[in-house]
Amino acid sequence: QVQLQESGPGLVKPSETLSLTCAVSGYSISSGYYWGWIRQPPGKGLEWIGSIYHSGSTYYNPSLKSRVTISVDTSKNQFSLKLSSVTAADTAVYYCARLGGRYYDSSGFVRYYFDYWGQGTLVTVSS
């Protein structure tokens, strides 16, 4: 069974860098798929932050791109998120997830959906 577990500080000071790690078990990241970070501010909706492949190829939400870095460590079977210059607006539950559900769309292109999620971790930005 694939499991994902987020970890990292629950409290970060404004202007500092938020750092989280997603440890994966039950599946080797090196075997494939994109892996993603998603966040949800308290009482608000879901926001895709970015996705990374085991090769290190990354895609970021344009609204966060200047502050986000996602990296992968295949030796530890984990991937990480760094968000710099945080403010109170970055307070959220942060989820990691696997884009591993494959299907073919109406034009025959391969697409993927999130099939496994971590439980989420709350990060509060406050002094």
Added chain:
Amino acid sequence: AIQMTQSPSSLSASVGDRVTITCRASQGIRNDLGWYQQKPGKAPKLLIYAASSLQSGVPSRFSGSGSGTDFTLTISSLQPEDFATYYCLQDYNYPRLTFGGGTKVEIK
């Protein structure tokens, strides 16, 4: 970037009601859309992928339709366990993704 507009943002309904939630994309996305259900304190759970394909284990009262820019999630007969928040997610630009704003389904 593709924008996803979901409506309504919330609705009140009774057990047994038929509920419809819509999602509109800012450009055509074929059928590259999924619907997720989220309950408080939990990670989202996939209900529908490819706009209309029911995920294994999801009750058949859930259905999805649409292609291009307009999509619909329908719950044919609302059950107590269905009170939750629902999100659409486009994967047309996979692995660049966009969620809709969410629809909270509350008890009337």
